Amino acid sequence: xxxxxLHLPTLSVQEGDNSIINCAYSNSASDYFIWYKQESxxxxxxxxxxxxxxxxxxGQRVTVLLNKTVKHLSLQIxxxxxxxxxxxxxxxxxxxxxxxxxxxxxxxxxxxP
Amino acid sequence: GAGVSQSPSNKxxxxxxxVELRCDPISxxxxxxxxxxxxxxxxxxxxxxxxNSAPDKSGLPSDRFSAERTGGSVSTLTIQRTQQEDSAxxxxxxxxxxxxxxxxxxGSGTRxxxx
Numbered sequence: 001x002x003x004x005x006l007h008l009p010t011l012s013v014q015e016g017d018n019s020i021i022n023c024a025y026s027n028s029a030s031d032y033f034i035w036y037k038q039e040s041x042x043x044x045x046x047x048x049x050x051x052x053x054x055x056x057x058x059g060q061r062v063t064v065l066l067n068k069t070v071k072h073l074s075l076q077i078x079x080x081x082x083x084x085x086x087x088x089x090x091x092x093x094x095x096x097x098x099x100x101x102x103x104x105x106x107x108x109x110x111x112x113p
Numbered sequence: 114g115a116g117v118s119q120s121p122s123n124k125x126x127x128x129x130x131x132v133e134l135r136c137d138p139i140s141x142x143x144x145x146x147x148x149x150x151x152x153x154x155x156x157x158x159x160x161x162x163x164x165n166s167a168p169d170k171s172g173l174p175s176d177r178f179s180a181e182r183t184g185g186s187v188s189t190l191t192i193q194r195t196q197q198e199d200s201a202x203x204x205x206x207x208x209x210x211x212x213x214x215x216x217x218x219x220g221s222g223t224r225x226x227x228x
Contacts, residue, residue, distance in 0.1 A: 034216045043117075043204050043219030044156070089155060100146065100169065101217065103156040 012110045019077040021107055023090035026071060030092040034101070035064060035075045038087045047075070047088075077109075085111045115139075117220035119205050125226045126195055134190040134223045138207030145188050146206045146217060147180060156204065162188065195227045 013019045025033070031052040036044035050057045050064045050073075057064050063076040073090050087108050091101040118137040126132050138145050147159040158172040162182045173179070177195075182188040192199055202224050206217035 036216070036219075041221070043206075043221045046216035046218070049216055091156075100158050100161050100172075101156075102158070103148075105155040 009105075010108045010110065012112060013080050014112050015080060015082060017080055019075075019080045019084070019109060021075040021077075021088050021090075021109065023073040023075075023104055024071060025073060025090070025092045027092060027094065027102070028068075028071065029094045030102075032093045032095050033064070033066060033073050034091045034093075035062075035073075036089045036091060036103075037084075038089065038106070040086075044089060080109075080111050082111050082113060085109055117205055117207055117218050119203075119220035119223050121223060122221065123224045123226075125228060128197060128227055129194055131191065131193045132195055132225065134192075134203050134225070136188045136190070136205030136207075136220060138186065138188070138205070139209070139218055140186075142207035142209050142218075143185065144208045144217075145182060146208075147188070147190050148204045148206065150202045150204055150222070152201075159190070159203075192225075195225075197227045200225055200227045 034049045035047040037047050038044045048057060048059045048062050048064050050066050052068060055066050061078045065074045077084055087106045089103050089106045091103045093099050093101050117139055120135045124132055143164045145162045148156040149159055150156050160173055160180045161169040177193045180188060180190045190203060202222040204219055204222045206219045208217045
């Protein structure tokens with residue numbers, strides 16, 4: 001079946017450095033990808049999304065890159081701040097009938113002061 | 114409302130009892146999802162409602178789990194004869210259209226503990 005997975009379970013970065021969180025997906029039919037941030041005790045919060053007709057999208061301090069050839073998704077966070085410490089999930093979906101998000105296991109980002 | 118609201122935020126129940134978890138989606142959102150998140154794990158899809166279509170129940174782990182959505186708005190997830198392995202955070206999300214942009218909006222979840 002389809003699956004979405006992350007390469008690393010934890011990531012520790014120095015405050016001010018850039019962070020890169022990677023994700024592999026397996027469903028080549030997926031046409032919409034989302035990154036979520038989940039802080040302790042809260043539900044996942046939308047960060048940024050990208051459609052399969054794009055390979056890069058930028059937000060405020062975040063950039064998502066999509067490589068459909070190798071089915072790889074990454075989230076780049078510029079100038080990482082302590083408030084960025086959280087669990088990050090990638091999710092994929094084929095936006096057809098009965099579509100639903102499939103999530104990876106998540107990666108914990110820890111920012112060192 | 115301003116966001117997705119879930120209640121209760123925490124629930125402790127004895128093994129074998131039934132529980133009901135409630136989700137109030139964002140007003141006007143036609144799609145509603147239930148996910149389950151075990152400690153330190155990702156989100157496991159449970160059930161999906163879209164408008165008046167038959168719900169996608171393919172993620173429900175057993176027949177002890179059921180969900181309803183009344184009037185296209187509030188949803189209730191019911192777990193009968195709870196087991197310890199049901200302990201998890203149950204998350205609800207809603208979206209405004211069939212092909213969502215901006216992702217789904219999640220509630221803060223209900224933390225269920227079965228003792």
